[in-house]
Amino acid sequence: MATSRSQVRIHRHPDDVWQVLRDPMRIVEWFPGITGVSMEGDVRTIVMASGLPVNEDIITIDHRLRRFQYKITGPLPVSFHLATMDVIDIGTPESPESLLTYSTEIVPDPMSFVLDGATSTAIANLATILNDHAEERS
Amino acid sequence: MGRKILFITTDQMRYDAIGANGGRVARTPVIDSLAANGISYDRAQPTNVVCMPSRATMVTGQNVGTHGVWMNGVPLPEQSASVARVLGEAGYRTALIGKSHFEPLLDPFLRFGENQHAMRGETTGSHGFEYMELATHGAVGFNHYAQWMQKNHPESLGGFFQVLDRELEVSGVPGGDTGAPQIKVNPIDPEWYHTDWVARQTMSWLDSIGTNDDWFCWMSFPDPHHPWDPPASEMHRVNWRELDLPENYVTDRAQREAIIDAKPRHWRKWYDGEMVSNYEAPAKWVPATLTADQIREVNAYAHVENELIDEAIGRVLAHIDAKGWGDDLDIVFTTDHGEFQGDFGFLFKGPYHVDALARLPLIWRPAPSAVQQDPERVSKPVGLLDLAPTFCAIAGLTPPSWMEGKPLPITDADAEARGFERSLIEWDSCQPDGTDVHCRTILRDNLVCTMYRPGTMHDGTEGELYDLVADPLQRVNLWDDPSRQSIKADLLADLFDNLVESTMELRPQAPV
Numbered sequence: 001m002a003t004s005r006s007q008v009r010i011h012r013h014p015d016d017v018w019q020v021l022r023d024p025m026r027i028v029e030w031f032p033g034i035t036g037v038s039m040e041g042d043v044r045t046i047v048m049a050s051g052l053p054v055n056e057d058i059i060t061i062d063h064r065l066r067r068f069q070y071k072i073t074g075p076l077p078v079s080f081h082l083a084t085m086d087v088i089d090i091g092t093p094e095s096p097e098s099l100l101t102y103s104t105e106i107v108p109d110p111m112s113f114v115l116d117g118a119t120s121t122a123i124a125n126l127a128t129i130l131n132d133h134a135e136e137r138s
Numbered sequence: 139m140g141r142k143i144l145f146i147t148t149d150q151m152r153y154d155a156i157g158a159n160g161g162r163v164a165r166t167p168v169i170d171s172l173a174a175n176g177i178s179y180d181r182a183q184p185t186n187v188v189c190m191p192s193r194a195t196m197v198t199g200q201n202v203g204t205h206g207v208w209m210n211g212v213p214l215p216e217q218s219a220s221v222a223r224v225l226g227e228a229g230y231r232t233a234l235i236g237k238s239h240f241e242p243l244l245d246p247f248l249r250f251g252e253n254q255h256a257m258r259g260e261t262t263g264s265h266g267f268e269y270m271e272l273a274t275h276g277a278v279g280f281n282h283y284a285q286w287m288q289k290n291h292p293e294s295l296g297g298f299f300q301v302l303d304r305e306l307e308v309s310g311v312p313g314g315d316t317g318a319p320q321i322k323v324n325p326i327d328p329e330w331y332h333t334d335w336v337a338r339q340t341m342s343w344l345d346s347i348g349t350n351d352d353w354f355c356w357m358s359f360p361d362p363h364h365p366w367d368p369p370a371s372e373m374h375r376v377n378w379r380e381l382d383l384p385e386n387y388v389t390d391r392a393q394r395e396a397i398i399d400a401k402p403r404h405w406r407k408w409y410d411g412e413m414v415s416n417y418e419a420p421a422k423w424v425p426a427t428l429t430a431d432q433i434r435e436v437n438a439y440a441h442v443e444n445e446l447i448d449e450a451i452g453r454v455l456a457h458i459d460a461k462g463w464g465d466d467l468d469i470v471f472t473t474d475h476g477e478f479q480g481d482f483g484f485l486f487k488g489p490y491h492v493d494a495l496a497r498l499p500l501i502w503r504p505a506p507s508a509v510q511q512d513p514e515r516v517s518k519p520v521g522l523l524d525l526a527p528t529f530c531a532i533a534g535l536t537p538p539s540w541m542e543g544k545p546l547p548i549t550d551a552d553a554e555a556r557g558f559e560r561s562l563i564e565w566d567s568c569q570p571d572g573t574d575v576h577c578r579t580i581l582r583d584n585l586v587c588t589m590y591r592p593g594t595m596h597d598g599t600e601g602e603l604y605d606l607v608a609d610p611l612q613r614v615n616l617w618d619d620p621s622r623q624s625i626k627a628d629l630l631a632d633l634f635d636n637l638v639e640s641t642m643e644l645r646p647q648a649p650v
Contacts, residue, residue, distance in 0.1 A: 109307075
């Protein structure tokens with residue numbers, strides 16, 4: 001099993017970051033390369049820019065921990081997958097700041113490079129969006 | 139009008155693949171004729187022995203530490219330095235047709251521009267090229283050749299070797315008569331095979347530009363890189379059963395393993411199937427199981443592919459002659475890195491900086507209208523680093539300061555006068571299972587010295603040192619030889635004096 005982790009600091013209160021992450025449908029707003037999303041119960045289906053659909057089970061949406069977990073179930077050739085996003089408060093009342101981590105455990109191993117490259121780009125993109133939005137508001 | 143430039147590359151071709159360099163199997167009369175009318179380089183090296191870093195060096199003229207593409211799966215940013223952009227700004231029409239591999243191929247999110255263009259059927263260039271039509275090994279993925287095959291000859295898609303298995307690992311499924319990995323009898327019509335497609339699209343692009351245009355065209359054949367699956371109709375050219383074994387294949391198993399055991403430990407680890415250092419070698423294939431007949435059969439397939447490339451080049455050159463450009467045409471022929479093809483009992487490639495992977499065919503046939511070139515052989519170290527400045531020099535341009543090589547020398551005396559003393563190779567790899575290998579190599583004074591940095595395989599004390607004069611097959615590792623410690627220290631000091639160190643995080647964006 002391969003594991004990977006990306007992280008980014010975002011100059012926003014963790015509640016602001018969590019507001020985006022907690023909604024499974026909003027992934028198209030911040031994850032480059034995902035062009036479509038739909039939900040049916042706890043199953044999310046995303047569509048990659050290549051046209052490939054991917055089915056995911058949403059496992060955890062924990063508002064207390066600000067933790068979001070999902071696993072890919074198909075049709076990618078993945079025999080095990082668990083992705084975890086955590087939003088951690090690292091700021092102060094005067095200077096709100098969040099640490100967003102995106103961890104992946106996956107089998108087969110080669111998929112980890114594909115997903116790690118995409119997720120690290122995605123959370124950097126989310127940070128840019130939220131930080132720009134913060135500047136617009138300030 | 140200025141000189142036109144046809145830059146021809148193959149992928150994963152050995153120095154000795156062509157007749158001009160002593161190859162005795164594949165008939166390569168067209169490439170040999172370039173050597174007969176140009177300059178052959180007997181010690182041309184890449185900056186890295188896998189595709190993406192090496193190709194990034196070709197287009198940027200920079201070391202790995204500068205352009206940052208340290209391994210396959212690491213993209214070359216679109217706005218990186220590019221000799222194509224330099225030539226384009228000087229008025230050249232520019233195209234790359236065939237395999238670019240400036241960006242990762244395995245890209246389900248379609249994050250990379252070249253894949254996006256190809257998927258949309260666009261020929262918009264990137265990395266400084268005005269035009270691109272891309273191909274890779276086989277007919278899958280986001281490239282123009284795959285799209286063309288899917289549209290026009292879908293019934294032939296299954297003829298190619300399926301590179302990835304169900305676990306997305308590089309497949310070692312046995313094929314052919316001997317059960318060798320990554321070979322397949324491919325019933326495809328030769329005209330539909332990517333070698334012919336690349337040549338045909340090159341001629342088509344040349345037909346699209348003006349007679350008075352100056353142009354730089356990179357014609358980039360995906361072969362003879364594995365998988366080895368050339369058209370079945372051409373397999374009669376080379377009978378694997380009649381092939382000699384490679385000079386550097388040691389038939390006696392005990393002797394072969396003793397040679398491997400005298401090298402740093404990752405050699406034996408890979409041989410025994412206990413480690414794979416990079417994605418492209420089949421994950422479940424064990425080199426120790428490789429038989430002599432499998433080597434013969436793999437080599438037969440590679441020789442057939444090389445003959446097809448030679449013939450395709452011949453058609454393109456005839457086309458160029460017919461258009462009246464022949465006298466003004468500079469031709470540079472090379473490859474991105476080599477291939478074991480049985481040396482030491484291995485196939486494929488990895489962190490092994492021996493001649494099989496690091497000594498490349500490189501030929502420059504200057505434009506007859508500019509230079510009356512007698513055949514010349516240059517023995518001093520040169521490299522793919524020197525190509526971009528050479529293209530600038532051909533175009534009458536001063537190479538930009540960000541290029542780190544020099545225009546190729548035309549004789550050994552010229553090389554000596556202009557300081558062609560050494561060539562460096564770098565390797566960094568990090569596998570998903572945590573295996574990492576990091577090494578740096580210097581070639582100087584007919585000595586090859588490789589030091590291994592600490593990683594999961596090495597503790598920082600291991601290395602390789604070969605005397606290419608006394609031991610051209612690089613079988614005797616002198617790294618720990620007491621009599622060589624002084625020269626070893628000198629080589630390592632020279633290596634670090636000239637090495638461009640990267641500060642990049644070693645994090646691939648894709649497996650390949």
